[in-house]
Amino acid sequence: MLFVYHRWTRPTILFALTTICLIICINLASVTARLITLAVILILLYNLVIESWVALAFIAPGKRKKELIAPGWSSQFHNCETIIHTMSYFDNEIRPLVIIIHGWRSGASSMQGRAEHYIRLGFHVIIFELPGHGKSESISKWTAGHASTTFNDFFDRLDDWFDLRLVNNVYLHGHSMGGFVLLRFDRLKSKGENRIKGYILESPMTCYSMIFEESLQTLKIPNFAVSAFWSRLSRHFNKINPRIPDVTDLSEVDTPKWGLIRNNCIVVQAEQDDRLGLEHYYRLIEHQQNVTNYIFEHHLVTSLSHAGARQNTIRDALIESWLDSVKDHSDSA
CATH class of the missing domain: 1.20.58 (Methane Monooxygenase Hydroxylase; Chain G, domain 1)
Structure with missing residues (x-):
């Protein structure tokens, strides 16, 4: 080994x-x-x-982001495939829960702005720190496959760590690499999948082949x-x-073989994406729009950047409107 x-x-x-x-x-x-x-x-x-x-x-995530420290937030470690760290915000009311997965070389603190918007909307929030990020355990060879199966373990055991009697619905929000992890997770999910009411993918990575091409250039492989x-x-x-x-x-x-979302889904994409470009977005939309019987929206947002967009009113408004649509659809079903 x-x-x-x-x-x-x-x-x-x-x-x-x-x-x-x-x-x-x-x-x-x-x-x-x-x-x-x-x-x-x-x-x-x-x-x-x-x-x-x-x-x-197999590059490592590198320098870790600063820890999220704010009133009401709880820090917890979970023994999955890798020891995972989460930050969570719960109260004693029955509410929907959103689980947020950050992007590459990011962490819980980078997701605080998004999380606080969900709290204002009446959500419980869990921020899942990927292996090797934040306070989660380091690994020598980082792969999205390992991150996906680790998140699958975590989700299967949510009842062990959180009081799900306070949760009526679950939403999953993945940014960049977090979106790539969720695409695979939707194929892996098993226990508790009926709780999931929708996915929010923000400027998601969807095709490793494009990252592979970057590696060929970076490493100057003939x-x-x-x-x-x-x-x-x-x-x-x-x-x-x-x-x-x-x-x-x-x-x-690559999507669709790597994964597609077979659930309600919104994709909010930075129009000026200086990290992934728009090919990942277009590839996902091409295939995701063929998944029927679910509410699917996709938006290019001019004011949204790939990194550092902790606050963005247009993104937040689009997500809020989509959440209302999903709720109305569920109530009428």
């Missing part, structure tokens, strides 16, 4: 073996033995390069090595995520 879960274990071992073989090769007298050793060194170097690219592709890199990367992903069917093709980590 050490070889699977730690980013630099394989490159370190391969580097050590390559160094040893070089030393041996230098001291060999036989030409044949040297040629055989050189062949072994070339194989080791090839694998060292590939494994180093893979290690670099065209002839792309297939080998993807093969090795997907092999690592599959070993880390045994609860997700093996991924062999990039299309399997």
